[in-house]
Amino acid sequence: MSAVEATAPVVRKTALNAVHRQMGAKMVDFNGWDMPVEYPASIGGGIINEHIAVRTGVGIFDVSHMGDIRLAGPQALAAVQHISMNDASRLAIGQAQYSALLYPQGTFVDDVIVHRLGEDEYLLVINAGTREKDFNWVRDNTRQFDCAVENLSDDFTQIAIQGPKAVDTLQKLTDSDLNAVKFYWVTHGTVCGLKNILIARTGYTAEDGFEIYIPSDEATGARVWNEILRAGKDFGIVPCGLGARNTLRLEGKLPLYGHEISDTINVWEAGLDRFCKMEKPEFVGREALEKAKSAAPRHTLVGLEMIDRGIARDGYKVLDLNGRAIGYVTSGSPAPFLKKNIALAYVPPENATLGSTVNVEIRGQAVAARIVSTPFYKKPKKNSLN
Amino acid sequence: MGYPADRKYTKQHEWIQANGTTATVGITDHAQEELGDIVFVDLPKVGAEITAGKTFGSVESVKAVSDLYAPASGTVTETNDDLATSPEKVNKDAHSSWMMKIALKNQSELDALLSAADYEKFVAEEGGH
Incomplete structure (x- = not known):
């Protein structure tokens, strides 16, 4: 064997x-x-x-x-703070948060879940397709900290x-x-x-x-x-x-690396503002994001619901009502629980108005879709102690 | 899986059942199995001319779009409207869930297609079921 x-x-x-x-x-x-x-x-x-x-x-x-990366040592928190956009100092032991690793230009190395396992111990859970890239990036960007970085992926x-x-x-x-x-x-x-x-x-x-x-x-x-x-x-x-x-x-509009987020899309475009803590004085990508914040974004992530028959798929073009290409679908599929055909797409902010209509080009045909609020699905609130 | 012997098959996993100069077309059980849950079937309009080996429509599962290839040339005389509202019927019974009927242009085109036994062998060699 x-x-x-x-x-x-x-x-x-x-x-x-x-x-x-x-x-x-x-x-x-x-x-x-x-x-x-x-x-x-x-x-x-x-x-x-x-x-x-x-x-x-x-x-x-x-x-x-x-993949799984463990950071442990006296400066583990400082290291995690440096390489991730959310604020890990808010984590109690046993708490986790959604976050992302960014390039200096404010675009994505990957999105991650940061778990605080101990006083000075953190576990980052990363995507399969970016395992090696992420580990190398984390190791290279945490050398100045007194903290061990281990690849526990296997x-x-x-x-x-x-x-x-x-x-x-x-x-x-x-x-x-x-x-x-x-x-x-x-x-x-x-x-x-x-x-x-x-x-x-x-x-x-x-x-x-x-x-x-x-x-x-x-x-x-x-x-x-x-x-x-x-x-x-x-x-x-x-x-x-x-x-x-x-x-x-x-x-649930949870992003997928290579689709909604990538090394060419920044945090503001992806709409992940609430996981990016600009009040943190420093983290990789912060400076570029500060600048990008005052500039008009070239495109923004929106939710689409197909009006006409047809399924928008990854990579399909989004057209305005005059037939001009204005954006592209990042993920599209039938939504089995909602029983609708839904998609996420990047379009210019001026075309992102909720309730407005755009077209998706499906095998040469313009098929109408409505811009809708996201997430498409939210889990029901429970009355329990959770 | 036994494939009905009353029809011919393509290597793109369509079946065609001729009845004189007309024929009925669908996709095979192996095709529906590979596709998974079928959610959308896009068929040509009645009157459309189709050409053997060229695409005549598409079928979509939750995860992907696949082209449909015409087993023979002809004119579309009828499409199965039932599949517009119930595409999952193809998953349930691919060999009776026909997609379209055509008036054949040249009946001899069917001679080049696979028999049920040959198709079954082809699928087995492809690593299918």
Whole structure:
């Protein structure tokens, strides 16, 4: 087995790869990773079913392709503050925040979730496609700080349990009181008999849910995956692939690197102002963003809802009503829960008025779309203690 | 999966069932399986001329758009309007969820297409089911 692994081509596999194949998942190459895009209808899968399961019950995702960088040491906070746009000094131990790593010009290296795990210990969770780039960038930009930077990307199998029934599902498998863990907080507990497991109430679905970080060997991954499926059975749990992960995040307007954010798009254009703390005196990209703030942005991210029949797809042109190209679609898809065809697009600010109509060019035809407020979907507010 | 022997198949995964000088066209079960949840079927207008091997429409799943290729040349005489409101029927039964009917220009064009057995072999070799 290991000899085969060693000589295999560069396609990377998570520890759950064999499990996905056994379940009959349709596999795709995602940024060099052999990942499930959807599971067969015979076990409740298919992008639409998987998406609906997460909105109404619970679904599980293998997200082990995500990368993890640990920063620890006396100046860990100073280092994190220097390389990320949100204000990590506001994090209590056990708290997490959405943030981004920026280039000096205020554009994106990547978006990240920053977790504060200890007094001087932080964990950045980064995208699969940017793992090496991010780690090198973080290491190079934190050399002046007294803090160790470790790439823990291959140390974990990361499983996301997402949906309104995620808490009930995972609670069956852990001694931690999950109701005491607020959204964007973490805890450590025993999960499926594994001690001291990081449990984060985070996700990429615009739904309540958890991400757990377990040891990366295949046997442990398969055991925990199957135990979660059993625990969620009564709630109609479905294994979910990257297809549903994309439609879920799109309904919630969660950005995807290479689409809504990239090395050519800055924070203001992407509309991520509330995660960028300009009151911080210094961070990489701040100066450029200060300047960009006073200039008129060339384009801004808007939500589109198709009026006419047709689905806007990534890269399609946005036209004004005179047929002039004014922008482009960054992500577009049918929205399985909302039952509409939606998209995110960059257009000039003068064309971004809510309620106004633009056209999307679909195979040579101008198809009408309305500019709508975002996110398209917001999870219902709960009356519980969360 | 057994493919009905009463029709011919293309390597682009369409089927065509001839009845004299007219024919019915759809996509194969393998195609719907590969596409996943079908949410949109874009078909030509009645009266449109289509050419063998050229695109005549498209089918969209949640994640992607795929072109439809005409198995034979002819004139579109009817399209399956049912698929405008219920495209998922193609997932449920691809071999009975026809897309369009055409008046064939040249019946002999069908001779070059794959038989059910050959198509099944082709799919197996492609790494399909």
